[in-house]
Amino acid sequence: MILPIYTYGQPVLKKETEEIDKDYPQLKELIDNMFETMEKSDGVGLAAPQVGLSIRLVVIGLDCLSDEHPEYKDFNKAFINPYIEEYGTETDGYEEGCLSFPGIHEKVVRPTKVRVSYLDQDFNEHDEWIDGFLARVIQHEVDHLDQTCFVDRLSPLRKQMVKGKLKNLHDGKFYCDYKVKPLKK
Numbered sequence: 001m002i003l004p005i006y007t008y009g010q011p012v013l014k015k016e017t018e019e020i021d022k023d024y025p026q027l028k029e030l031i032d033n034m035f036e037t038m039e040k041s042d043g044v045g046l047a048a049p050q051v052g053l054s055i056r057l058v059v060i061g062l063d064c065l066s067d068e069h070p071e072y073k074d075f076n077k078a079f080i081n082p083y084i085e086e087y088g089t090e091t092d093g094y095e096e097g098c099l100s101f102p103g104i105h106e107k108v109v110r111p112t113k114v115r116v117s118y119l120d121q122d123f124n125e126h127d128e129w130i131d132g133f134l135a136r137v138i139q140h141e142v143d144h145l146d147q148t149c150f151v152d153r154l155s156p157l158r159k160q161m162v163k164g165k166l167k168n169l170h171d172g173k174f175y176c177d178y179k180v181k182p183l184k185k
């Protein structure tokens, strides 16, 4: 089932998230729905607050990059209760977008490597260093669990440049070709 994506201005994007356990109701169904929602909107990642849920759950799908990055062939992974434990010292900049911010694409500087702890879908514990494109996507998604959106990471100047677009998103004055739940219609 495709879920509507909450867009900029929706309070849930700025609400504290809670960890989940095995008893979370219909977790498998929720994860399947999040994957379906992400794929239908051509996203590479989706965090639970973007579908209105204040829980620490993220899905990432990188198969669409597998032509250039064969290591991401069939990469579809749910991360439960993920945390960035450590950051590498090197950084780089890359243009990011976000399904909750249709029409906005901006360069964001982030560490190229991160150590992440999380549970997989079978609730096995992991703690590993991640690099490459996945490191960027997971930082973007875990940010969502910590009430941070990619525009919060822009320089004051760039933030000023997207102010008008943000206002339009906030006011529901935008178009996108996937199902959304804006603050105002």
Ligand code: NI
Binding pocket: 097, 098, 099, 100, 140, 141, 144
């Ligand atoms: Ni996002």
